[in-house]
Amino acid sequence: MIKEVFEDEAKRPRVDYTLPKAEMHVHISLALSNDMFGRRVKSRRTPLEMDFLVKREKRYYKNLTEFHNTYEACRGMTSTYGELASTVQNYLERIAREGAIYAEISNSFREGDEFTRQMEAVQAGIEAARENTGIESRIVVTSLRNFGAEKAEKAVVALQKLNNPFITGFGLVGDEGVDSFADYTRALNMAWDAGLGLTPHVAEQNLQNAVDFLTSVPREAWDISPNDSRRLRVGHGVLIHMSTDLMREFADREICMEMCISANKRIGLPRETRKLRSGEVLTASDGSRRITVDNKLRQYYEVAEEHPIADFMKQNIPVCLGSDNPLLMNTNIGKEYSMAHKAGIENEMDSLALTRNAIKHANVDAITRSRLMGHVNAFEQTVKAGHRPDRTALGYKRAFVA
Numbered sequence: 023m024i025k026e027v028f029e030d031e032a033k034r035p036r037v038d039y040t041l042p043k044a045e046m047h048v049h050i051s052l053a054l055s056n057d058m059f060g061r062r063v064k065s066r067r068t069p070l071e072m073d074f075l076v077k078r079e080k081r082y083y084k085n086l087t088e089f090h091n092t093y094e095a096c097r098g099m100t101s102t103y104g105e106l107a108s109t110v111q112n113y114l115e116r117i118a119r120e121g122a123i124y125a126e127i128s129n130s131f132r133e134g135d136e137f138t139r140q141m142e143a144v145q146a147g148i149e150a151a152r153e154n155t156g157i158e159s160r161i162v163v164t165s166l167r168n169f170g171a172e173k174a175e176k177a178v179v180a181l182q183k184l185n186n187p188f189i190t191g192f193g194l195v196g197d198e199g200v201d202s203f204a205d206y207t208r209a210l211n212m213a214w215d216a217g218l219g220l221t222p223h224v225a226e227q228n229l230q231n232a233v234d235f236l237t238s239v240p241r242e243a244w245d246i247s248p249n250d251s252r253r254l255r256v257g258h259g260v261l262i263h264m265s266t267d268l269m270r271e272f273a274d275r276e277i278c279m280e281m282c283i284s285a286n287k288r289i290g291l292p293r294e295t296r297k298l299r300s301g302e303v304l305t306a307s308d309g310s311r312r313i314t315v316d317n318k319l320r321q322y323y324e325v326a327e328e329h330p331i332a333d334f335m336k337q338n339i340p341v342c343l344g345s346d347n348p349l350l351m352n353t354n355i356g357k358e359y360s361m362a363h364k365a366g367i368e369n370e371m372d373s374l375a376l377t378r379n380a381i382k383h384a385n386v387d388a389i390t391r392s393r394l395m396g397h398v399n400a401f402e403q404t405v406k407a408g409h410r411p412d413r414t415a416l417g418y419k420r421a422f423v424a
């Protein structure tokens with residue numbers, strides 16, 4: 023008799039592959055498969071070596087700077103139109119086989135014609151993957167905070183000119199301590215007025231950003247009509263678990279947070295964040311808000327089980343999942359659902375709620391949203407009727423299920 027033995031029981035998938043999933047936070051240009059990475063190493067397109075894939079410590083980072091250095095070492099791996107288009111297609115098709123029905127993929131803004139071409143490449147990848155698997159995707163264009171607020175505003179103007187139907191979101195990435203989040207108020211308002219949803223990185227490394235986020239986004243975004251395609255989410259947001267005030271406000275305003283559990287576990291936090299103590303008060307840059315820190319920093323950057331995702335769900339904050347940087351974090355969206363399970367999202371309907379939140383807060387038109395939600399509802403009805411689907415929502419079947 024053939025027996026399947028998992029070398030490490032802890033690595034056994036914890037969420038069924040048929041459960042509809044959504045990938046809501048992925049920096050797509052470096053989402054190469056291991057095979058693609060291997061070919062780039064062979065042709066010396068990166069200073070990294072093959073041991074990057076097997077030595078555990080290679081994909082753990084002391085701090086954001088160390089992570090960014092590795093990111094830079096990889097940057098040249100996706101430099102042509104064909105490389106970007108095939109990286110997008112390959113990643114989306116891989117996650118479709120893991121059960122993903124939707125992905126919102128990020129690409130950073132660059133000035134000039136090169137960017138137009140990049141967006142065309144991403145679009146070609148999305149269309150090919152959709153044709154082959156049925157997976158739906160949209161693009162979030164991000165501006166790097168290290169380049170400042172003016173660059174972010176330029177990005178929005180450029181996006182309006184591009185008029186690419188797949189670009190439906192705008193985000194901010196980079197060092198959260200380099201300037202004030204409030205400096206981006208104008209850029210965020212411009213993006214919103216241009217018809218884009220907002221999903222900036224907030225409170226991944228620096229809690230003050232979450233306080234300023236609340237005063238910097240357009241008022242209108244708090245109360246969006248269900249038929250509007252624009253949504254307000256934050257990338258990460260994980261540090262808000264340190265403040266009951268912030269958690270309450272995020273819950274009241276239904277701000278969706280993209281949890282990236284592997285990324286949180288693999289990148290160390292800055293000293294100022296680790297030093298925050300109960301009783302400290304953070305004030306918004308415009309003085310309009312004061313929040314108190316009243317919970318200890320959870321040790322999720324060491325132990326995945328410590329991640330506060332389950333607390334967020336209990337507090338009614340809508341959360342969804344993202345793999346952030348699959349190659350650099352040794353993850354994929356299927357694994358992130360298993361990580362959430364490890365961190366306390368054990369009930370299958372709670373795992374499904376992560377997808378439901380994602381679809382509810384996706385930057386898509388009403389027809390697409392309702393079609394995607396149909397997959398979520400169909401899975402729920404099947405399971406509640408006592409049956410087990412034998413394939414994913416998009417029709418993938420596996421010969422063997424662990």
Ligand SMILES: [Zn+2]
Pocket residue numbers: 047049195223257346
């Ligand atoms: Zn990210």
